[in-house]
Amino acid sequence: xxxxxANFLTCAVKGCKASPASFPLHFRDAELELQELDFQPxxxxxxxxxxxxxxxxxxxxxxxxxxxxxxxPEGDELKDEQILKELHRLLLETHINEGKLTCGNCGxxxxxxxxxxxxxxxxxxx
Amino acid sequence: xxxxxxSSDQQSFVTEKPQEEAYEEKHVHEVYQQIxxxxxxxxxxxxxxxxxxxxxxxxxxIGLDVGCGNxxxxxxxQNVFIVASDRSENLARIAANHQPHSVIVADILNLPxxxxxxxxxxxxxxxxxLSTPDRRIQAIRExxxxxxxxxxxxxxxxxxxxxxxxxxxxxxxxxxxxxxxDVMVPWVMTSNPPKNAPSDQPKVFHRYYHLYEANELExxxxxxxxxxxxxxxxxxxxxxxxxx
Ligand SMILES: [Zn+2]
Numbered sequence: 441x442x443x444x445x446a447n448f449l450t451c452a453v454k455g456c457k458a459s460p461a462s463f464p465l466h467f468r469d470a471e472l473e474l475q476e477l478d479f480q481p482x483x484x485x486x487x488x489x490x491x492x493x494x495x496x497x498x499x500x501x502x503x504x505x506x507x508x509x510x511x512x513p514e515g516d517e518l519k520d521e522q523i524l525k526e527l528h529r530l531l532l533e534t535h536i537n538e539g540k541l542t543c544g545n546c547g548x549x550x551x552x553x554x555x556x557x558x559x560x561x562x563x564x565x566x
Numbered sequence: 567x568x569x570x571x572x573s574s575d576q577q578s579f580v581t582e583k584p585q586e587e588a589y590e591e592k593h594v595h596e597v598y599q600q601i602x603x604x605x606x607x608x609x610x611x612x613x614x615x616x617x618x619x620x621x622x623x624x625x626x627x628i629g630l631d632v633g634c635g636n637x638x639x640x641x642x643x644q645n646v647f648i649v650a651s652d653r654s655e656n657l658a659r660i661a662a663n664h665q666p667h668s669v670i671v672a673d674i675l676n677l678p679x680x681x682x683x684x685x686x687x688x689x690x691x692x693x694x695x696l697s698t699p700d701r702r703i704q705a706i707r708e709x710x711x712x713x714x715x716x717x718x719x720x721x722x723x724x725x726x727x728x729x730x731x732x733x734x735x736x737x738x739x740x741x742x743x744x745x746x747x748d749v750m751v752p753w754v755m756t757s758n759p760p761k762n763a764p765s766d767q768p769k770v771f772h773r774y775y776h777l778y779e780a781n782e783l784e785x786x787x788x789x790x791x792x793x794x795x796x797x798x799x800x801x802x803x804x805x806x807x808x809x810x
Contacts, residue, residue: 445668448628448649452678463680477665486626487647490685532666550678556658559651559672563584566676 441557444531446499447491451543452550452559461544464495467502468549470539477532484524484531488513491531500530586697593774594695595653597753598635601771602656604755606636615800616690617642619726619807627685629723632674632709633692637661646686651677674705679712687713687725691803694729694776697748699786702776706790710810722809724795727787732777734802747777778804 449465456462493512500508508530513523541550541557548565551558598605612620616639623629625645634640634650635657641664651672652658662669672678674692687709696702706727713723735742739751750772784794787808797806 441670442668444647445649445670448680448683449670449678450680452672452676454676457681480666482625483645483666486645487628490626490628490647554659556655556662557670558655559670559676559678560653561673561676563587566587 441536441552441555442532443499443503443534443536444487444491445557446536446541447495449541449557449559451546451548452561453543453546453548453565456543456545459545462546464492464498465541465543465550467499467536468540468542470503470552471537472503473535473537474529474533475535477528479525479528481521481524481528484527485518487531488518488527496530503534503536505530586701589697590695590774593697593750593772597771597773598652598654599656601753601755602636602654602660605753606657606660609636609638612639612642613690613728613800613803615798615805616688616726616728619686619688619724620646623686629684629686629688630677630679630709630712631667632677632687632689633695634658634661634669635691637664637667637669639688639690640664640667649679675701675708677708677712681711682713682715684712685714685723687723688728689725690728691730693727693786694778695774697774697776703786703790706787706792706808710790710792710808713810715810724807724809725792726805726807727783728800728803728805729778729783730775731799731802731804732779733799737802741777743779745777747779749775749777751775780804 446464450457451462497508517523535555536552537555539552620642623646627646629648631639631648631650634652648667650661650667650669653673655671658669658671689709693702693705696705709725716722732741732747733743753771755769783804783806784797787794787806792808795807795809
Protein backbone atom coordinates (compact mmCIF):
# COMPACT_ATOMS: atom_id res chain seq x y z
CA UNK A 441 0.00 0.00 0.00
CA UNK A 442 1.33 3.39 -1.00
CA UNK A 443 1.76 5.78 1.90
CA UNK A 444 -0.48 8.39 0.22
CA UNK A 445 -3.43 5.98 0.58
CA ALA A 446 -3.49 6.40 4.35
CA ASN A 447 -4.26 10.10 3.85
CA PHE A 448 -7.66 9.07 2.48
CA LEU A 449 -8.51 6.37 5.02
CA THR A 450 -10.23 6.38 8.37
CA CYS A 451 -11.82 3.73 10.58
CA ALA A 452 -14.50 1.62 8.88
CA VAL A 453 -16.60 1.62 12.07
CA LYS A 454 -19.48 4.05 11.52
CA GLY A 455 -19.42 5.50 15.04
CA CYS A 456 -15.73 6.43 14.72
CA LYS A 457 -15.99 8.76 11.75
CA ALA A 458 -17.20 11.74 13.77
CA SER A 459 -14.28 11.42 16.18
CA PRO A 460 -11.11 13.38 15.31
CA ALA A 461 -9.13 10.52 16.92
CA SER A 462 -10.08 8.22 14.00
CA PHE A 463 -7.94 10.19 11.51
CA PRO A 464 -5.27 9.52 10.59
CA LEU A 465 -5.07 5.83 11.39
CA HIS A 466 -1.80 4.84 13.05
CA PHE A 467 0.77 2.47 11.59
CA ARG A 468 2.04 -0.33 13.84
CA ASP A 469 4.80 -2.84 13.09
CA ALA A 470 5.08 -1.47 9.57
CA GLU A 471 7.39 -3.18 7.12
CA LEU A 472 8.33 -0.73 4.39
CA GLU A 473 9.52 -1.14 0.86
CA LEU A 474 10.56 1.36 -1.79
CA GLN A 475 8.95 0.59 -5.16
CA GLU A 476 10.13 2.82 -7.95
CA LEU A 477 7.59 4.64 -10.05
CA ASP A 478 8.04 7.10 -12.92
CA PHE A 479 8.31 10.63 -11.59
CA GLN A 480 5.43 12.79 -12.86
CA PRO A 481 5.93 16.31 -11.47
CA UNK A 482 2.49 17.49 -12.62
CA UNK A 483 0.78 14.64 -10.82
CA UNK A 484 2.43 15.52 -7.50
CA UNK A 485 1.78 19.24 -8.04
CA UNK A 486 -1.91 18.52 -8.66
CA UNK A 487 -2.54 16.21 -5.73
CA UNK A 488 -0.58 18.06 -3.03
CA UNK A 489 -3.42 20.56 -2.44
CA UNK A 490 -5.65 17.58 -1.50
CA UNK A 491 -3.21 16.15 1.06
CA UNK A 492 -3.95 16.61 4.76
CA UNK A 493 -0.50 17.82 5.72
CA UNK A 494 -0.87 17.36 9.44
CA UNK A 495 -1.92 13.74 8.96
CA UNK A 496 1.03 13.17 6.63
CA UNK A 497 3.42 14.60 9.23
CA UNK A 498 2.04 12.27 11.88
CA UNK A 499 2.36 9.23 9.59
CA UNK A 500 5.87 10.09 8.39
CA UNK A 501 6.91 10.53 12.00
CA UNK A 502 5.37 7.22 13.10
CA UNK A 503 7.16 5.45 10.29
CA UNK A 504 10.46 6.97 11.36
CA UNK A 505 11.09 9.23 8.38
CA UNK A 506 13.08 12.44 8.70
CA UNK A 507 10.90 15.42 9.46
CA UNK A 508 8.90 16.62 6.45
CA UNK A 509 8.24 20.30 5.66
CA UNK A 510 6.41 22.17 8.44
CA UNK A 511 3.93 23.60 6.03
CA UNK A 512 2.31 22.19 2.93
CA PRO A 513 4.24 23.41 -0.12
CA GLU A 514 2.31 25.85 -2.28
CA GLY A 515 2.88 28.43 -5.01
CA ASP A 516 6.54 28.56 -6.13
CA GLU A 517 7.48 25.70 -3.83
CA LEU A 518 5.44 23.46 -6.10
CA LYS A 519 7.80 24.36 -8.95
CA ASP A 520 10.80 23.16 -6.95
CA GLU A 521 11.70 19.82 -8.48
CA GLN A 522 13.59 18.72 -5.39
CA ILE A 523 10.50 19.18 -3.20
CA LEU A 524 8.32 17.38 -5.74
CA LYS A 525 10.78 14.50 -6.01
CA GLU A 526 10.88 14.04 -2.26
CA LEU A 527 7.10 14.03 -2.11
CA HIS A 528 6.94 11.56 -4.99
CA ARG A 529 9.23 9.25 -3.04
CA LEU A 530 7.30 9.61 0.23
CA LEU A 531 3.75 9.49 -1.14
CA LEU A 532 3.93 7.12 -4.10
CA GLU A 533 7.13 5.08 -3.84
CA THR A 534 6.97 4.29 -0.12
CA HIS A 535 4.91 1.14 0.33
CA ILE A 536 3.72 -0.52 3.52
CA ASN A 537 3.93 -4.25 2.85
CA GLU A 538 3.07 -5.71 6.23
CA GLY A 539 1.79 -4.27 9.48
CA LYS A 540 -1.33 -2.78 10.98
CA LEU A 541 -3.36 0.39 10.83
CA THR A 542 -5.07 1.13 14.12
CA CYS A 543 -7.91 3.48 14.98
CA GLY A 544 -7.14 6.04 17.67
CA ASN A 545 -10.78 6.10 18.67
CA CYS A 546 -11.91 2.47 19.00
CA GLY A 547 -8.52 0.75 18.91
CA UNK A 548 -9.49 -1.63 16.12
CA UNK A 549 -6.54 -2.96 14.12
CA UNK A 550 -6.65 -3.41 10.36
CA UNK A 551 -4.10 -5.81 8.94
CA UNK A 552 -1.88 -5.05 5.98
CA UNK A 553 -0.80 -8.27 4.26
CA UNK A 554 1.46 -8.40 1.22
CA UNK A 555 0.73 -4.75 0.56
CA UNK A 556 -3.07 -4.92 0.80
CA UNK A 557 -4.89 -3.43 3.80
CA UNK A 558 -8.07 -5.21 4.83
CA UNK A 559 -10.94 -3.11 6.24
CA UNK A 560 -13.61 -5.80 6.52
CA UNK A 561 -15.11 -5.60 9.98
CA UNK A 562 -15.91 -8.51 12.29
CA UNK A 563 -19.70 -8.82 12.61
CA UNK A 564 -19.83 -7.34 16.13
CA UNK A 565 -18.45 -4.03 14.83
CA UNK A 566 -20.75 -3.65 11.81
CA UNK B 567 -34.26 -11.08 0.05
CA UNK B 568 -34.18 -12.71 -3.33
CA UNK B 569 -37.13 -14.92 -4.03
CA UNK B 570 -34.71 -17.47 -5.38
CA UNK B 571 -33.26 -17.82 -1.92
CA UNK B 572 -34.42 -20.78 0.07
CA SER B 573 -33.96 -18.83 3.28
CA SER B 574 -36.44 -16.06 2.50
CA ASP B 575 -39.43 -17.67 4.20
CA GLN B 576 -37.54 -19.05 7.14
CA GLN B 577 -37.95 -17.53 10.56
CA SER B 578 -34.81 -17.95 12.53
CA PHE B 579 -33.25 -16.67 15.71
CA VAL B 580 -30.74 -14.48 13.94
CA THR B 581 -31.68 -10.95 13.03
CA GLU B 582 -32.33 -10.10 9.40
CA LYS B 583 -29.02 -8.40 8.77
CA PRO B 584 -26.52 -11.21 9.37
CA GLN B 585 -28.74 -13.50 7.30
CA GLU B 586 -28.56 -11.16 4.31
CA GLU B 587 -24.86 -10.77 4.82
CA ALA B 588 -24.41 -14.52 4.90
CA TYR B 589 -26.46 -14.81 1.73
CA GLU B 590 -24.27 -12.32 -0.13
CA GLU B 591 -21.16 -13.95 1.35
CA LYS B 592 -22.15 -17.26 -0.21
CA HIS B 593 -23.73 -16.10 -3.47
CA VAL B 594 -21.52 -13.12 -4.31
CA HIS B 595 -18.28 -12.82 -2.34
CA GLU B 596 -17.20 -16.45 -2.28
CA VAL B 597 -17.96 -16.79 -5.96
CA TYR B 598 -15.77 -13.83 -6.87
CA GLN B 599 -12.95 -15.19 -4.72
CA GLN B 600 -13.20 -18.46 -6.68
CA ILE B 601 -13.48 -17.02 -10.15
CA UNK B 602 -11.18 -14.01 -9.66
CA UNK B 603 -8.49 -14.78 -12.20
CA UNK B 604 -10.83 -16.20 -14.84
CA UNK B 605 -13.23 -13.29 -14.36
CA UNK B 606 -10.33 -10.90 -14.66
CA UNK B 607 -9.17 -12.34 -17.98
CA UNK B 608 -12.61 -11.59 -19.45
CA UNK B 609 -12.94 -8.02 -18.12
CA UNK B 610 -10.36 -5.81 -19.68
CA UNK B 611 -12.02 -2.62 -20.89
CA UNK B 612 -14.03 0.12 -19.23
CA UNK B 613 -17.46 0.84 -20.74
CA UNK B 614 -17.90 4.10 -22.77
CA UNK B 615 -19.93 5.99 -20.13
CA UNK B 616 -17.36 5.06 -17.48
CA UNK B 617 -14.53 6.10 -19.74
CA UNK B 618 -16.11 9.48 -20.43
CA UNK B 619 -16.84 10.13 -16.73
CA UNK B 620 -13.26 9.36 -15.70
CA UNK B 621 -11.63 11.16 -18.62
CA UNK B 622 -13.44 14.43 -17.90
CA UNK B 623 -12.15 14.68 -14.32
CA UNK B 624 -9.83 17.52 -13.28
CA UNK B 625 -6.18 16.43 -12.96
CA UNK B 626 -5.35 15.90 -9.29
CA UNK B 627 -8.90 14.90 -8.36
CA ILE B 628 -9.09 12.25 -5.61
CA GLY B 629 -11.71 9.54 -5.93
CA LEU B 630 -13.01 6.08 -5.11
CA ASP B 631 -13.69 2.98 -7.20
CA VAL B 632 -16.01 0.99 -4.96
CA GLY B 633 -16.13 -2.68 -5.95
CA CYS B 634 -13.25 -2.24 -8.38
CA GLY B 635 -13.05 -5.91 -9.35
CA ASN B 636 -9.89 -6.54 -11.35
CA UNK B 637 -9.37 -2.78 -11.72
CA UNK B 638 -10.34 -2.50 -15.36
CA UNK B 639 -11.45 1.14 -14.84
CA UNK B 640 -8.17 2.17 -13.22
CA UNK B 641 -6.05 2.60 -16.39
CA UNK B 642 -8.50 5.15 -17.88
CA UNK B 643 -7.08 8.23 -16.17
CA GLN B 644 -3.62 8.42 -14.63
CA ASN B 645 -3.86 12.13 -13.79
CA VAL B 646 -6.24 11.51 -10.90
CA PHE B 647 -5.71 9.40 -7.79
CA ILE B 648 -8.13 6.59 -7.05
CA VAL B 649 -8.45 4.57 -3.86
CA ALA B 650 -10.07 1.44 -5.23
CA SER B 651 -11.68 -1.20 -3.02
CA ASP B 652 -13.17 -4.64 -3.36
CA ARG B 653 -14.62 -7.26 -0.99
CA SER B 654 -12.56 -9.93 -2.70
CA GLU B 655 -8.92 -9.94 -1.70
CA ASN B 656 -8.08 -12.02 -4.78
CA LEU B 657 -9.56 -9.38 -7.08
CA ALA B 658 -7.98 -6.55 -5.06
CA ARG B 659 -4.56 -8.13 -5.61
CA ILE B 660 -5.10 -8.20 -9.36
CA ALA B 661 -6.34 -4.57 -9.35
CA ALA B 662 -3.29 -3.42 -7.39
CA ASN B 663 -1.13 -3.47 -10.53
CA HIS B 664 -2.59 -0.25 -11.93
CA GLN B 665 -0.46 2.84 -11.29
CA PRO B 666 -0.61 5.43 -9.81
CA HIS B 667 -3.70 4.23 -7.90
CA SER B 668 -4.08 2.21 -4.72
CA VAL B 669 -6.27 -0.75 -3.76
CA ILE B 670 -7.67 -1.95 -0.43
CA VAL B 671 -10.12 -4.62 0.72
CA ALA B 672 -13.34 -3.07 2.06
CA ASP B 673 -17.11 -3.51 2.26
CA ILE B 674 -19.33 -1.08 0.36
CA LEU B 675 -21.60 -0.70 3.42
CA ASN B 676 -18.69 0.21 5.73
CA LEU B 677 -16.16 2.16 3.71
CA PRO B 678 -13.01 3.25 5.57
CA UNK B 679 -13.08 6.74 4.09
CA UNK B 680 -13.65 10.12 5.71
CA UNK B 681 -16.94 12.00 5.26
CA UNK B 682 -17.38 14.73 2.66
CA UNK B 683 -13.93 14.54 1.10
CA UNK B 684 -13.82 12.92 -2.34
CA UNK B 685 -14.09 14.65 -5.71
CA UNK B 686 -15.60 11.65 -7.44
CA UNK B 687 -16.54 8.00 -7.09
CA UNK B 688 -17.52 5.18 -9.38
CA UNK B 689 -19.26 1.93 -8.51
CA UNK B 690 -19.57 -0.19 -11.61
CA UNK B 691 -21.64 -3.38 -11.63
CA UNK B 692 -21.64 -3.62 -7.83
CA UNK B 693 -24.83 -2.51 -6.10
CA UNK B 694 -26.88 -5.05 -8.06
CA UNK B 695 -25.13 -7.70 -5.92
CA LEU B 696 -26.78 -6.48 -2.70
CA SER B 697 -29.78 -8.62 -1.92
CA THR B 698 -32.40 -6.22 -0.50
CA PRO B 699 -33.67 -2.76 -1.53
CA ASP B 700 -32.58 -1.40 1.84
CA ARG B 701 -29.00 -2.62 1.44
CA ARG B 702 -28.77 -1.22 -2.09
CA ILE B 703 -29.92 2.19 -0.84
CA GLN B 704 -27.53 2.01 2.12
CA ALA B 705 -24.67 1.29 -0.28
CA ILE B 706 -25.48 4.39 -2.33
CA ARG B 707 -25.80 6.45 0.87
CA GLU B 708 -22.39 5.23 2.03
CA UNK B 709 -20.72 6.39 -1.21
CA UNK B 710 -22.55 9.75 -1.15
CA UNK B 711 -21.38 10.26 2.44
CA UNK B 712 -17.76 10.25 1.30
CA UNK B 713 -18.32 12.79 -1.50
CA UNK B 714 -17.46 16.45 -1.09
CA UNK B 715 -20.65 18.50 -0.70
CA UNK B 716 -21.16 21.47 -3.02
CA UNK B 717 -20.11 24.94 -1.82
CA UNK B 718 -20.78 28.40 -3.22
CA UNK B 719 -17.47 28.27 -5.11
CA UNK B 720 -17.44 24.68 -6.33
CA UNK B 721 -19.81 21.89 -7.28
CA UNK B 722 -19.78 18.82 -5.06
CA UNK B 723 -18.27 15.42 -5.75
CA UNK B 724 -20.03 13.17 -8.26
CA UNK B 725 -20.61 9.46 -8.35
CA UNK B 726 -21.22 7.27 -11.38
CA UNK B 727 -23.31 4.18 -10.64
CA UNK B 728 -23.73 1.39 -13.16
CA UNK B 729 -26.03 -1.63 -12.77
CA UNK B 730 -27.30 -4.51 -14.85
CA UNK B 731 -30.65 -3.84 -16.52
CA UNK B 732 -33.72 -6.06 -16.50
CA UNK B 733 -34.50 -4.73 -19.97
CA UNK B 734 -31.95 -6.52 -22.15
CA UNK B 735 -33.94 -8.66 -24.52
CA UNK B 736 -31.28 -8.59 -27.24
CA UNK B 737 -28.59 -9.89 -24.88
CA UNK B 738 -27.49 -13.50 -24.53
CA UNK B 739 -29.54 -13.76 -21.31
CA UNK B 740 -32.63 -12.30 -22.96
CA UNK B 741 -34.33 -10.90 -19.85
CA UNK B 742 -36.95 -8.21 -20.32
CA UNK B 743 -39.53 -6.05 -18.57
CA UNK B 744 -41.85 -8.13 -16.41
CA UNK B 745 -39.29 -10.86 -15.71
CA UNK B 746 -38.11 -11.83 -12.24
CA UNK B 747 -35.62 -9.21 -11.00
CA ASP B 748 -33.76 -11.30 -8.42
CA VAL B 749 -31.80 -13.95 -10.25
CA MET B 750 -28.91 -16.36 -9.92
CA VAL B 751 -26.58 -16.04 -12.88
CA PRO B 752 -24.23 -18.88 -13.74
CA TRP B 753 -20.54 -18.26 -14.33
CA VAL B 754 -19.10 -21.10 -16.36
CA MET B 755 -15.38 -21.50 -15.93
CA THR B 756 -14.25 -23.39 -19.00
CA SER B 757 -10.57 -22.57 -19.34
CA ASN B 758 -7.71 -22.68 -16.85
CA PRO B 759 -9.39 -24.87 -14.25
CA PRO B 760 -7.60 -25.16 -10.93
CA LYS B 761 -5.00 -27.95 -10.95
CA ASN B 762 -6.99 -30.23 -8.67
CA ALA B 763 -10.30 -29.89 -10.56
CA PRO B 764 -11.60 -32.90 -12.44
CA SER B 765 -10.40 -32.66 -16.03
CA ASP B 766 -12.62 -31.29 -18.80
CA GLN B 767 -15.55 -30.59 -16.47
CA PRO B 768 -16.39 -26.89 -16.71
CA LYS B 769 -17.03 -25.52 -13.22
CA VAL B 770 -20.23 -23.52 -12.78
CA PHE B 771 -20.60 -20.86 -10.11
CA HIS B 772 -23.81 -18.92 -9.43
CA ARG B 773 -23.84 -15.26 -8.53
CA TYR B 774 -26.82 -13.36 -7.13
CA TYR B 775 -28.00 -10.29 -9.08
CA HIS B 776 -30.80 -7.81 -8.68
CA LEU B 777 -31.66 -6.68 -12.22
CA TYR B 778 -32.64 -3.03 -12.21
CA GLU B 779 -35.74 -1.91 -14.09
CA ALA B 780 -36.14 1.48 -15.77
CA ASN B 781 -36.02 4.41 -13.28
CA GLU B 782 -35.25 2.16 -10.34
CA LEU B 783 -31.63 3.33 -10.02
CA GLU B 784 -32.77 6.97 -9.97
CA UNK B 785 -35.37 6.09 -7.31
CA UNK B 786 -32.76 4.37 -5.13
CA UNK B 787 -30.41 7.36 -5.44
CA UNK B 788 -33.18 9.73 -4.37
CA UNK B 789 -34.05 7.49 -1.40
CA UNK B 790 -30.37 7.53 -0.42
CA UNK B 791 -30.49 11.33 -0.27
CA UNK B 792 -28.71 11.92 -3.58
CA UNK B 793 -29.54 14.11 -6.54
CA UNK B 794 -29.44 12.58 -10.03
CA UNK B 795 -27.60 14.81 -12.52
CA UNK B 796 -27.71 12.57 -15.55
CA UNK B 797 -28.79 9.02 -16.31
CA UNK B 798 -29.21 6.60 -19.15
CA UNK B 799 -28.96 3.12 -20.64
CA UNK B 800 -25.83 1.57 -22.14
CA UNK B 801 -25.61 -1.95 -23.51
CA UNK B 802 -27.74 -3.93 -21.03
CA UNK B 803 -27.03 -1.58 -18.13
CA UNK B 804 -28.62 1.42 -16.43
CA UNK B 805 -26.30 4.18 -15.26
CA UNK B 806 -26.66 7.43 -13.34
CA UNK B 807 -24.40 10.27 -12.26
CA UNK B 808 -25.40 11.72 -8.91
CA UNK B 809 -24.29 14.19 -6.28
CA UNK B 810 -25.27 14.87 -2.66
ZN1 LIG C 1 -12.49 3.07 15.07
